[in-house]
Amino acid sequence: MRRAxxxxxxxxxxxxxxxxxLDGPALPILxxxxxxxxxxxxxxxxxxxxxxxxxxxxxxxxxxxYHDFREAxxxxxxxxxxxxxxxxxxxxxxxxxxxxxxxxxxxxxxxADGRLTLEPVFCLGLCACAPAAMLDGRVFGGLDQGRLxxxxxxxxxx
Amino acid sequence: xxxxxxxxxxxxGALSLGSDEVERAIIAAERKLGLNVEIVRTGSRGLFWLEPxxxxxxxxxxxxxxxxxxxxxxxxxxxxxxxxxxxxxxLGRPEDIPFLKRQTRFTFARCGIVDRLSLADYRAxxxxxxxxxxxxxxxxTIVEEVTKSGLRGRGGAGFPTGIKWRTTAEAQAAQKYVxxxxxxxxxxxxxxxxxMEGDPFCLLEGMAIAGIAVGATKGFVYIRSEYPNAIxxxxxxxxxxxxxNMLGTGIAGSAHDFDIEIRVGAGAYVCGEETALLDSLxxxxxxxxxxxxxxxxxxxFGQPTVVNNVISxxxxxxxxxxxxxxxxDLGYGRSRGTMPxxxxxxxxxxxxxEAAFGLTLGDIVDDIGGGTASGRPVRAVQxxxxxxxxxxxxxxxxxxxxxxxxxxxxxxGHGGVVVFxxxxxxxxxxxxxxxxxxxxxxxxxxxxxxxxxRGVEVIDRIVKGERRxxxxxxxxxxxxxxxxxSLCALGxxxxxxxxxxITHFPEDFGGAPLGGAVAA
Numbered sequence: 001m002r003r004a005x006x007x008x009x010x011x012x013x014x015x016x017x018x019x020x021x022l023d024g025p026a027l028p029i030l031x032x033x034x035x036x037x038x039x040x041x042x043x044x045x046x047x048x049x050x051x052x053x054x055x056x057x058x059x060x061x062x063x064x065x066y067h068d069f070r071e072a073x074x075x076x077x078x079x080x081x082x083x084x085x086x087x088x089x090x091x092x093x094x095x096x097x098x099x100x101x102x103x104x105x106x107x108x109x110x111x112a113d114g115r116l117t118l119e120p121v122f123c124l125g126l127c128a129c130a131p132a133a134m135l136d137g138r139v140f141g142g143l144d145q146g147r148l149x150x151x152x153x154x155x156x157x158x
Numbered sequence: 159x160x161x162x163x164x165x166x167x168x169x170x171g172a173l174s175l176g177s178d179e180v181e182r183a184i185i186a187a188e189r190k191l192g193l194n195v196e197i198v199r200t201g202s203r204g205l206f207w208l209e210p211x212x213x214x215x216x217x218x219x220x221x222x223x224x225x226x227x228x229x230x231x232x233x234x235x236x237x238x239x240x241x242x243x244x245x246x247x248x249l250g251r252p253e254d255i256p257f258l259k260r261q262t263r264f265t266f267a268r269c270g271i272v273d274r275l276s277l278a279d280y281r282a283x284x285x286x287x288x289x290x291x292x293x294x295x296x297x298x299t300i301v302e303e304v305t306k307s308g309l310r311g312r313g314g315a316g317f318p319t320g321i322k323w324r325t326t327a328e329a330q331a332a333q334k335y336v337x338x339x340x341x342x343x344x345x346x347x348x349x350x351x352x353x354m355e356g357d358p359f360c361l362l363e364g365m366a367i368a369g370i371a372v373g374a375t376k377g378f379v380y381i382r383s384e385y386p387n388a389i390x391x392x393x394x395x396x397x398x399x400x401x402x403n404m405l406g407t408g409i410a411g412s413a414h415d416f417d418i419e420i421r422v423g424a425g426a427y428v429c430g431e432e433t434a435l436l437d438s439l440x441x442x443x444x445x446x447x448x449x450x451x452x453x454x455x456x457x458x459f460g461q462p463t464v465v466n467n468v469i470s471x472x473x474x475x476x477x478x479x480x481x482x483x484x485x486x487d488l489g490y491g492r493s494r495g496t497m498p499x500x501x502x503x504x505x506x507x508x509x510x511x512e513a514a515f516g517l518t519l520g521d522i523v524d525d526i527g528g529g530t531a532s533g534r535p536v537r538a539v540q541x542x543x544x545x546x547x548x549x550x551x552x553x554x555x556x557x558x559x560x561x562x563x564x565x566x567x568x569x570x571g572h573g574g575v576v577v578f579x580x581x582x583x584x585x586x587x588x589x590x591x592x593x594x595x596x597x598x599x600x601x602x603x604x605x606x607x608x609x610x611x612r613g614v615e616v617i618d619r620i621v622k623g624e625r626r627x628x629x630x631x632x633x634x635x636x637x638x639x640x641x642x643x644s645l646c647a648l649g650x651x652x653x654x655x656x657x658x659x660i661t662h663f664p665e666d667f668g669g670a671p672l673g674g675a676v677a678a
Contacts, residue, residue, distance in 0.1 A: 022419075023459060026441030031383075031422055052441070065443040065600075066424035068383055084345030085540055088590070089503035089578045090531070122427060122544075122594065123343055124384050125351040127502035127574065128206035128509050129171045137386050141174030 004038030004073065011036065012044050016051045026052060026062055030069055039070040074117040075110035077155040080134040083120045086127035095131055095148055096120075103152065115156045161196040162240045165213040165220065167270065169202030169355045170387040171348065176228060177210035183231035184212075191235060201356015203270030204510030205257055207531075213252060216242040222249040257507055257526065262488065264496045265473045266349075266512050269356035275394055277402050280359045286404070288475030292367045293412045295478075300371040301327055304474060306482035308494030312349075313339055313430070313467030314542065314571040314647070316493075316560045319474075322464055325454035326372040329462035334374035336365050337439065337458055337465045340381035340388075341423050341430040344543025346574025349498040350468035352510060354381070354388040357472070358395035359404070362418060364471035366409055367478060369416040372464050377418040380435050383425055392420055427544075427598040431646045432465040434600055445600040446646040467572070469498060490516030493559040501527045503576035520554030522575055534579035538587075538663065542571025544594050545651035547658035548578075548587065552672075568654060584663035589617040591655040595648060606649025609640045613656065626668050630660065 005011070015032045019025045026048065033044055040063050049056045063069045081096050103111050103118060110117040126132035129141025135151055143151075166172075166181045181197060188195050205211060211224030212234075221242035223234060230247060237245040252258055263269075273279040280286065292300050305320025326334060338361065342350040354361060365377045381389055396418050399405040407415050421439055423429050429438045433447035436458050457463025473495070477485045485495045493515035499522055501508050506528035523529070523539055530536055538548045547568030549556065556566050563570045578587075592613035599606045616633045620626055637653035644650040665671040 024421075024439055024441035027421065027424060027438065031424070058442075061443055062441065066426050068423075068425035084594075085544060085587070085590070086346045086503040086574075086576045088587075089576055089582070121384060121425075122598070123345045123347075124170070124174075125342060125348040126171055126174050127346045127348055127500065127576065128204075128505075129174050129209070130503060132174060134384075139170050139174040139387070141171060 003076075005036060007037050007041040007043065009043055009047065012041070012047055016047055020051060026059070030063060030066075034069060037073070039073045042071070076115045077136050078117045078119060079152065079155065080119045080121040080124075082122070082124050082126070082130070082132045084123040084127075086123075087131040090130040092131040095143060095145065098145060099148060099152065102149075111156070113156070115158075116152065161194050163196045163198055163215040165198050165200050165215070167202045167210060168199040168274075168387070169209075169270075169352060170385070171206050171352075172202050172209040172211070173387065175206075175209045175225065179228040180210050180212065180226050180231060183228035187231050187235050193235075193240075195240070198273050199275075200271065201269045201274050202352060203252055203258060204266070204352060205255065205507075206509045207507055208249065208255075211249070211252070214239055214242060216240075218242065219251055222252040222255070223247045224249055257509065257511070260526070261512050262496050262514055263512050264476055264485070264488070265360075265469060266353065266357070266498060266510065267476065268360065269353055272357055274356055274358060274391060275398060277359060277398055277404065280357075284479065285359055285475070286363060286410070288478035289363050289366055289404075289410055291478050292370055293410060293414070297327060297371055297373065300367060300478065303478060303482045304371070307477045307485040308482075308489070308492075309470060309473060309477060309485065310493070310560065311467055312469035312473070312497070312572065314344075314569065319466060319470050322454060322466070323368065323371050325452065326374075326462045326464045329455055331462050333376070333459075333461045334372055335458045335461055335463040336368045336372065336374045336377040337436070337453075337463055338365055338377065338379040338468055338471055339430065339432060339435055339465055340379050340385075340468050341435060342385075342468065342572065343382060343427040343430045344545075344572050344574050346502040346540065346543055346576035347500050347572045348502070349500055349510060349573060351385055351388050353468060353472050354385070355391050358392050359399065360472045360475055361392075361468055362395060362399050362405065364474040365418060366405065366416045367474050368464055368466065368471060370414050372462070374464065375415045375417070377416065378421050378439060378458065379418060380421045380423060380429070380439055382423045389420065389422060396420065426600075427594075428600045428646070428648055431648065434646070435465065436463065443600070445602045448645065469572075488514040490514065490557060490559045491561055493561070497558065497570070497573050499558065500574045501577070502574055504530045504532055504579050505575075505577040506531050515557075515559045517558050518554060519549060519556045519558060519575075520551075522558060523554065523577055527575070527577060530577060530579040532579045532581075534581065536577055537580040537582050538578045538584060540576045540578070540587075540655065541574070542569040543574050544591060545569070545647060545654055546571050546574070547654040548584065548662065549658070550662040552662070567658060569651065584659040584666040585617065585621050588656045588659040588667075589614055589621075591652050592617060595652040599648060603643070603645040603649060605640045605643035606645070606652075609636055609644075609649060610652065612636060613640075613652075617656075620667055623668060630667065633660070
């Protein structure tokens with residue numbers, strides 16, 4: 001995965017301006033900012049609000065509405081475990097419980113070493129390959145305890 | 159001599175099971191053996207228990223091998239798989255595999271076969287004929303054809319597509335839009351993802367036909383962020399479509415302009431509801447709008463807009479190419495044509511099964527799906543995603559059709575069938591339905607926003623045995639309020655999984671079992 005760069009309001013301003021010609025540019029801007037910085041910095045909110053002639057409250061409302069947008073930087077890797085029904089039917093709950101226990105994190109939290117953020121996801125469309133997960137945008141299906149542990153170990157390696 | 163062709167799926171399902179690793183192993187083996195093969199990346203045929211399923215072009219047609227692991231590749235070359243040689247993973251001709259042989263592949267005719275990013279290949283397999291015929295028919299006749307075909311919205315609501323199109327076509331505005339709803343969030347469904355990854359031009363062609371029919375020059379695909387592979391393929395397909403005049407100015411040599419832009423969602427389930435999707439597309443919180451006005455009159459950016467599901471749009475080219483009658487002749491009752499049924503979860507044969515409406519749920523689960531993957535008895539089947547009812551074996555005679563499922567207090571939704579074995583705890587599933595609704599509620603209406611949280615609490619009390627009878631009554635009343643008082647299907651349909659679990663599996667809520675009988 002391409003590493004996120006540290007927050008820079010000048011760079012954010014460039015990203016915002018590059019998307020202004022789109023119809024309804026708020027979501028494309030937020031996605032582009034998160035891709036660049038790994039999260040939506042607080043300082044981005046007034047910048048977007050000004051560019052779109054909206055209130056800060058409205059932009060904050062959009063950022064906080066969508067599960068994808070993080071308000072703090074994630075760990076070096078992001079693991080999304082599917083929690084939806086098809087994966088549940090193949091034992092996803094037990095896998096998730098074990099992962100949270102081993103990593104000592106709750107949903108949306110990052111391990112103490114900063115290497116891995118664990119997020120829930122409700123369906124990756126891999127319902128015939130359950131249980132499924134996504135690590136930094138790569139998909140993994142047919143998981144069991146062993147395969148998931150191997151994936152986590154690999155991601156946490158320095 | 160032509161190079162031997164090997165077809166390797168790059169569908170996300172196949173990728174999740176290692177198809178990229180298999181491709182790398184093929185390339186390594188090819189070098190080692192001094193061969194020169196051509197690898198064609200396709201979508202998936204949809205037989206996921208056999209993925210990665212690799213196909214070889216031989217003198218007797220394509221021969222499939224699967225499930226292939228990267229470690230099997232050297233052995234497959236040694237077994238002379240390039241000539242279809244015998245091997246324990248050899249499956250024979252894919253068309254002869256019973257799961258595929260029994261299907262009626264209409265919308266998915268090319269999926270898993272076609273080189274997904276070759277417009278020439280797409281055309282060679284019948285693509286673009288629908289668009290060409292549409293251009294010769296003109297606006298009103300296209301709408302008439304789609305209406306006559308009986309096609310209904312495959313997103314879940316089942317609204318007749320032709321009527322939606324006519325309403326938008328009749329609306330007067332300088333700018334109209336076609337919006338493809340690719341926010342396929344229902345667990346158990348993956349048909350949209352498969353077609354976008356396996357036959358993306360089919361969707362683009364359907365959108366272009368819709369654009370001509372309603373007089374729209376611009377289309378948006380609103381696709382969920384959980385589908386990065388589909389997003390990438392669709393982006394590339396749109397670029398190719400523009401370069402080859404399938405999209406853009408004067409499409410296919412006609413006077414019509416039509417271009418498509420991709421918009422990526424941000425992880426909100428409710429944005430699959432069409433009005434929430436439109437608000438999200440406009441850059442707002444994805445909150446549900448009250449109807450009227452209908453999107454057909456006042457949709458994206460306040461303009462008349464057709465909002466259709468991926469499968470509805472991807473089915474249009476074949477309807478136009480083959481004529482409305484051929485499609486309408488398939489099906490059952492008022493559900494015409496085919497439905498891509500997605501068999502998921504704990505099923506032995508998991509995959510996409512496209513068939514005319516009318517199979518019974520039992521056919522799908524026991525016969526086609528082969529029972530559970532775990533080998534344990536099937537206890538419950540959730541049909542239609544997180545807002546769909548749980549069906550017990552006693553209702554397996556229900557035919558797969560919009561009206562029949564509604565009559566049994568369920569829905570077919572987008573066609574997902576999730577199989578659970580006898581280890582499932584139905585109280586836990588009911589609780590999850592309410593929890594999911596509380597996580598995903600857009601917050602606009604009170605029954606959904608507050609009701610879902612209260613629902614979780616009441617189920618917790620029932621499970622703990624606190625005043626069980628009273629709390630069960632309270633839960634039923636809450637479900638009633640949510641069903642009739644919510645603004646959209648999220649709060650309105652979440653009572654389906656909850657009440658079906660209580661009705662059909664009372665023993666999981668501390669009640670007496672039904673003893674095989676169905677409660678009236």
